[in-house]
Amino acid sequence: MINGETIKLSDLKGKVVLVNYWATWCAPCLIEFAEFPEKILEPFKNKDFILIAISRGEEKERVQKKMSQLEKYGVNFNVGIDPDEKIWDQYATGALPKSFVIDQNGIIKYISIGNSEGNVDNLATEIKKLLVK
Template sequence: MPKKIIGLLVLAVMVAIVIIGAVQDNMAESEALDNMALGSNVDFLPTDEGLAKGEQAPDFQLTTLDGEAVRLSDYQGQKVMLNFWATWCPPCRAEMPHMQTYFEEQAKDENVIILAVNLTTEDRGLGKIEDFVEEFGLEFAIPMDEHGDVGSTYQAVSIPTSYMIDTQGRVQNKIVGPMDLAMMEQLVEDME
């Protein structure tokens, strides 16, 4: 009989841990959404950290989730929204629906390419990445930074981190934290 009680207690503790974890994830995602709505928790760092405004964005080549090679320099002449993210990141989850909406509604008209670089070395496996892309219906390119080199070069320490790169391949802004649709529209509009 005591073994059953101990077993039930262990089971109850495990269930409580799972519930607490789910609640914390939901709270973190809600907080990210609230911060996004308030415009806080987002830093514009055009000159102090990372690559300086006006500096040529370092070229890279990565393979997308779909197996296609993408090279940043191939998009010279177009504006590039370069985003670094991971599946476990609540602010990334909050930002992705806005990015997909921007892609669907405005990217073509504004001559904007979205490269959402998954920090694969920091993520939870290919299956989680594929599930994330499917969950949000993401249709833009998802390059995979399998060795962490590109994220390191672009100093994507906190995620999401995004760079706005102009048609000449120059950095115009670095954004640390989630963007919403209005921010994306304004940042693209402000690019030279």
């Protein structure tokens, strides 16, 4: 993570995880981020849920600067970085933004590519389904 913390998905068993790949230059990613506080973070606060947003191919300083700019819009969560795209190449590839909803057993249950209308609502619906199980 950008704060120096290392997170392994295997350490998150028992939680629903939203892994979101993004980039500071990706307009659809930033539009999606703007919806996260209201539709993802607030509704699932105090639940067994975690958001892991990973910036693809960018250095820490650039990501920190963008996150500072986004704070004035209520976007305030810790993000990870993948400057060499090692995680991206191994698990994602393709278009941005890309999100994976992972269940409490570490199994991918839903994949979202791009940011069309209603996309964040769909992510929230899938997360909610897993949390009520």
